[in-house]
Amino acid sequence: MAAAQALETTPLFPKPDHESFDGCDDSQAEDPRLPLYRFLEAKTPAGRRYEHFTIFLISISVVTFILSSLFLPEYNDSPIAEKCGGFCDAIFFGNYDDNALAWLGIGATSVVEMFVVAIFSVDYGLRFYTADLLDLKYSGLVG
Numbered sequence: 001m002a003a004a005q006a007l008e009t010t011p012l013f014p015k016p017d018h019e020s021f022d023g024c025d026d027s028q029a030e031d032p033r034l035p036l037y038r039f040l041e042a043k044t045p046a047g048r049r050y051e052h053f054t055i056f057l058i059s060i061s062v063v064t065f066i067l068s069s070l071f072l073p074e075y076n077d078s079p080i081a082e083k084c085g086g087f088c089d090a091i092f093f094g095n096y097d098d099n100a101l102a103w104l105g106i107g108a109t110s111v112v113e114m115f116v117v118a119i120f121s122v123d124y125g126l127r128f129y130t131a132d133l134l135d136l137k138y139s140g141l142v143g
Contacts, residue, residue, distance in 0.1 A: 071093060
């Protein structure tokens with residue numbers, strides 16, 4: 001007697017209907033934070049653009065970090081290390097405490113770094129604010 005071969009046709013995780021799926025149940029449909037949650041989770045066209053923007057910010061941050069080593073004499077003994085002055089360093093790299101942002105008194109930093117940190121700090125706060133919409137176990141400060 002030949003054993004019947006089992007065929008698996010049911011997926012382990014069914015594909016969600018992307019037009020209606022947002023990770024929230026029906027009890028949260030009236031929550032005023034739901035549009036913000038959908039935006040942050042890239043469930044809207046604007047949210048998808050924001051997600052691409054954050055990926056771009058991460059890429060810019062990595063590239064400026066890598067390029068900043070070209071303008072440090074400790075790592076690069078070529079003449080290019082001297083080309084970026086205090087203003088250039090303040091905009092992109094933040095290698096030196098005495099760059100054009102020294103008046104802030106916060107140490108070596110750059111405009112790019114401050115912008116990226118500001119965007120991701122706001123993003124983190126908003127995600128914390130809407131976290132319980134993903135799952136109720138994330139509600140409250142102890143949750």
